[in-house]
Amino acid sequence: MSINGKAYIVGAFEHPTRKADDKSVAQLHAEVAYGALQDAGLSKDDIDGYFCTSAAPGLGPLNMADYLGLTKLRHVDSTDVGGSSYVLHVGHAAEQIALGRCNVALITLAGRPRAEAMATGTAPRSWGVNVPDDPFEIPYGRTVANVYAMCAMRHMHQYGTTSEQLAWIKVAASHHAQHNPHAMLKKVVTVEEVVNSPMVADPLHRLDCCVISDGGGALIVARPEIARSLSRPKVKIKGAGEATKNQEGGYIDLTYSGARFSGQRAFEEAGVKPSDIQYASIYDSFTITVLMQLEDLGFCEKGQGGRFVSDGNLISGTGKLPFNTDGGGLCNNHPANRGGMTKVIEAVRQLRGEAHPAVQVKDCKLALAHGTGGLLGTRHGSATVVLERE
Amino acid sequence: MATMASNRALPAIAVDPTNKPYFDAAREGRLMIGLCKDTGKHFWYPRGCSPFTLSNNVELVEAKGTGTIYTYSVMRTKEPYAVAYVELDEGVRVFTNIVDCDLDGLKIGQKVRVVFKPTQGESPPATMFTPA
Numbered sequence: 001m002s003i004n005g006k007a008y009i010v011g012a013f014e015h016p017t018r019k020a021d022d023k024s025v026a027q028l029h030a031e032v033a034y035g036a037l038q039d040a041g042l043s044k045d046d047i048d049g050y051f052c053t054s055a056a057p058g059l060g061p062l063n064m065a066d067y068l069g070l071t072k073l074r075h076v077d078s079t080d081v082g083g084s085s086y087v088l089h090v091g092h093a094a095e096q097i098a099l100g101r102c103n104v105a106l107i108t109l110a111g112r113p114r115a116e117a118m119a120t121g122t123a124p125r126s127w128g129v130n131v132p133d134d135p136f137e138i139p140y141g142r143t144v145a146n147v148y149a150m151c152a153m154r155h156m157h158q159y160g161t162t163s164e165q166l167a168w169i170k171v172a173a174s175h176h177a178q179h180n181p182h183a184m185l186k187k188v189v190t191v192e193e194v195v196n197s198p199m200v201a202d203p204l205h206r207l208d209c210c211v212i213s214d215g216g217g218a219l220i221v222a223r224p225e226i227a228r229s230l231s232r233p234k235v236k237i238k239g240a241g242e243a244t245k246n247q248e249g250g251y252i253d254l255t256y257s258g259a260r261f262s263g264q265r266a267f268e269e270a271g272v273k274p275s276d277i278q279y280a281s282i283y284d285s286f287t288i289t290v291l292m293q294l295e296d297l298g299f300c301e302k303g304q305g306g307r308f309v310s311d312g313n314l315i316s317g318t319g320k321l322p323f324n325t326d327g328g329g330l331c332n333n334h335p336a337n338r339g340g341m342t343k344v345i346e347a348v349r350q351l352r353g354e355a356h357p358a359v360q361v362k363d364c365k366l367a368l369a370h371g372t373g374g375l376l377g378t379r380h381g382s383a384t385v386v387l388e389r390e
Numbered sequence: 391m392a393t394m395a396s397n398r399a400l401p402a403i404a405v406d407p408t409n410k411p412y413f414d415a416a417r418e419g420r421l422m423i424g425l426c427k428d429t430g431k432h433f434w435y436p437r438g439c440s441p442f443t444l445s446n447n448v449e450l451v452e453a454k455g456t457g458t459i460y461t462y463s464v465m466r467t468k469e470p471y472a473v474a475y476v477e478l479d480e481g482v483r484v485f486t487n488i489v490d491c492d493l494d495g496l497k498i499g500q501k502v503r504v505v506f507k508p509t510q511g512e513s514p515p516a517t518m519f520t521p522a
Binding site for chain 2: 122124130132133134135136137138139140141142143145146147149150151152153154157198199200201202203204247248249250251252254378
């Protein structure tokens with residue numbers, strides 16, 4: 001069975017806050033859910049499917065479903081593959097709608113790592129208790145930053161990728177963020193500013209890293225008949241793919257990501273190829289994340305990512321592949337340390353023609369959103385969706 | 391400019407019934423790796439099953455304790471340290487730290503050898519590497 005054309009994204013909402021000192025995580029979930037319903041023109045009791053992750057407070061979806069007053073649920077899913085979860089949830093929601101298990105699925109994300117002063121990228125962190133790899137990694141100071149940095153170091157060694165090439169990714173994101181009034185970093189930066197910013201974990205500088213922000217977002221996925229009954233532009237889910245990649249028993253290869261597999265699956269289901277994509281939301285926890293995913297999704301040859309991203313090739317209006325036109329996680333928003341939600345939201349804006357006019361891709365009909373969750377350099381999830389305006 | 395590896399305090403290691411033999415050997419200064427007896431392949435990290443066949447036909451075998459740096463990164467924190475994957479001569483890539491050296495001189499491909507470093511209290515030592 002294929003999900004191509006079986007479900008539509010009918011509602012999308014990104015919380016405008018970037019620092020939520022005065023709001024609980026649960027309240028943020030409620031605000032993004034309400035925002036997405038308003039956007040779609042639906043109401044709470046239309047929702048019969050609910051998706052969240054362990055970033056939502058409580059036991060799986062139970063406590064949030066209760067808080068939000070979701071009483072009609074026929075399907076729930078709290079699959080957690082880190083920041084890629086929300087891209088994966090779009091695919092799962094489409095599957096369940098295609099199977100007739102639900103009609104209107106709500107996906108929510110919210111969090112406040114900034115208000116809670118969390119050392120997101122630079123402090124060792126376990127995902128829980130009894131995690132079998134922890135005794136072999138946590139004592140060595142495994143952090144988000146240094147695990148992604150080790151991928152960058154290997155990529156540079158093997159393919160000659162440079163810090164200046166990685167910097168172009170941040171430069172492109174900053175060109176887009178200047179037009180987003182909600183973006184955390186609105187200042188346009190240069191390659192020199194990126195490579196001269198303080199080193200966090202060699203070879204990644206501070207400006208190679210995404211922002212830490214509070215807030216969240218929500219999506220509503222619905223059956224085709226419901227999408228057609230609503231007044232918003234129609235965004236069809238054409239293809240979805242997911243994958244995990246791990247250490248492979250000690251033979252890990254850090255030069256590629258799970259995007260190689262999730263991307264291929266999504267393109268195959270959608271019946272399109274990378275060169276057909278007019279706009280791409282690419283997970284940008286770090287500049288290296290973007291570079292590797294672009295290669296693995298097939299936008300360029302493996303090892304050519306550095307050349308591909310250089311000279312503004314990702315900047316809307318001038319480059320060949322406009323990416324993250326909201327400013328992305330690198331400049332705009334990375335709510336709850338999970339960037340997959342905002343990746344889908346900006347792709348929906350582009351397809352609706354509702355991105356900022358300065359970055360809107362002309363007549364954008366086909367877009368891709370991709371997420372990487374967990375740690376690129378140890379074990380991670382990958383999820384890709386291909387979306388089309390109807 | 392040199393950046394000497396810091397002697398940062400290492401947290402206690404969570405020993406469980408399955409990984410205990412690995413850490414008992416580490417206390418004796420021996421580096422062990424997993425061996426899948428179904429395939430004859432080594433694996434890392436040590437565990438109670440083969441990551442190649444999922445059977446429990448596995449054992450710990452002693453490694454030579456030498457290898458090369460597959461990749462690394464220096465954390466530029468107040469107490470700088472280098473994380474790395476070291477590829478052992480037996481082939482597996484081990485998540486570790488490179489210690490007792492100038493971190494600015496590290497290179498991919500550099501030869502290293504195992505050293506064991508004390509952690510908190512009665513916890514077993516951490517498995518680290520230093521330039522050979």
